[in-house]
Amino acid sequence: METVIEARDLRREYVTRRGFWKREKNVVKAVDGISFDVKQGEVFGLLGQNGAGKTTTIKMLTTLLAPTAGICKVLDRNTFGEEKLIRTRINFIFGGEMGVYRRLSARDNLRYFANLYMIPRDQRDERIRKILELVDLAGRADDLAETYSKGMIQRLQIARGLINDPEILFMDEPTVGLDPVGARMLRDIIRRLKEEGKTVLLTTHNLAEVEELCDRLVIINKGKVIASGTPSGIRGSYDSLEDAYVKLVEGVSA
Numbered sequence: 001m002e003t004v005i006e007a008r009d010l011r012r013e014y015v016t017r018r019g020f021w022k023r024e025k026n027v028v029k030a031v032d033g034i035s036f037d038v039k040q041g042e043v044f045g046l047l048g049q050n051g052a053g054k055t056t057t058i059k060m061l062t063t064l065l066a067p068t069a070g071i072c073k074v075l076d077r078n079t080f081g082e083e084k085l086i087r088t089r090i091n092f093i094f095g096g097e098m099g100v101y102r103r104l105s106a107r108d109n110l111r112y113f114a115n116l117y118m119i120p121r122d123q124r125d126e127r128i129r130k131i132l133e134l135v136d137l138a139g140r141a142d143d144l145a146e147t148y149s150k151g152m153i154q155r156l157q158i159a160r161g162l163i164n165d166p167e168i169l170f171m172d173e174p175t176v177g178l179d180p181v182g183a184r185m186l187r188d189i190i191r192r193l194k195e196e197g198k199t200v201l202l203t204t205h206n207l208a209e210v211e212e213l214c215d216r217l218v219i220i221n222k223g224k225v226i227a228s229g230t231p232s233g234i235r236g237s238y239d240s241l242e243d244a245y246v247k248l249v250e251g252v253s254a
C-alpha cells in the first residue's frame, strides 16, 4: 500500500517569553523528533497525554504550522512549501466551534466551503444534501447554526470536513462532546471512509474507540514516540489497551 503520510524526525519548538521585565526566553519542544508513516486506507491513531504534541503534529501535517526540522510529507508533497498541492486533497476536523459560521445555516455554511473548494454548482447542492443526511442534520439544515446544540455544531464540522471528498481526513478528538448516538455515527462515517479507500488520522483519549477503529497507532509522550504498532500488538500481554497505555506512559514519566 502506498504511503500517504510520512513524518521523519519531525520537530516543532515554540519559543515563549516569560516575565514582564526580564523577558526570559523559554523553548518548548512540543514535537521532539517523531517518525511514523500512514498507508492509504488506514485508520491511524495518534495517542498521548495532554500536552504530548498531538495537535502540533496534526497542525504540521495539515499545512497549518511550519515544522522546525524534519520531513513532513502528505501525499508525497512537503506540507510546508507545497501546501497548495495538498490542501484541496485533504481536510480536517478540529473540536470546538472553529470553522463554523454561526450566522449561517448548516446548508449555507457548506455552500460557502464548497465554493472555497470550487466545487461545481451542479454537483454542489446534491453533495451537500447527501452529507447533511450522513451527519443527520438534514432536518435542521436551514436553521441558523447559532440555534444548534454543541453536538449539532460538531456534526456540522464533520460535514464541513467531508465537503471536498478528501483523500485524507485528519481529526483531533472528533467524538469529544458527541452523545453516544453521535459518536457511533462518527465511527460509522470513519468506517465508511475506510471502505472507500480513504485514509483517516485521528487523535482520541478513548482507547475503546482506538481498539474498534484503528489499524495502527503511535503513542507519543513529551514530543517523542514511545510505542507504535497495531492495537493488539501494543496491548501485548496486558488485559486491555488501556492497561498497556498507562504502563507505557507511566514508564516514561517515572
Ligand SMILES: Nc1ncnc2c1ncn2[C@@H]1O[C@H](COP(=O)(O)OP(=O)(O)OP(=O)(O)O)[C@@H](O)[C@H]1O
Residues within 6 Å of the ligand: 014, 015, 016, 028, 029, 030, 031, 048, 049, 050, 051, 052, 053, 054, 055, 056, 057
Ligand atoms: N502556540 C503555542 N505556544 C507555546 N507553546 C505551545 C503552543 N501550542 C502548544 N504549545 C505547547 O506544546 C506542547 C504540546 O501541545 P499540543 O497542543 O500539541 O498537545 P496535545 O497532545 O494536542 O495535547 P491535548 O491532548 O491537551 O490536546 C504543550 O507543552 C503546549 O503547552
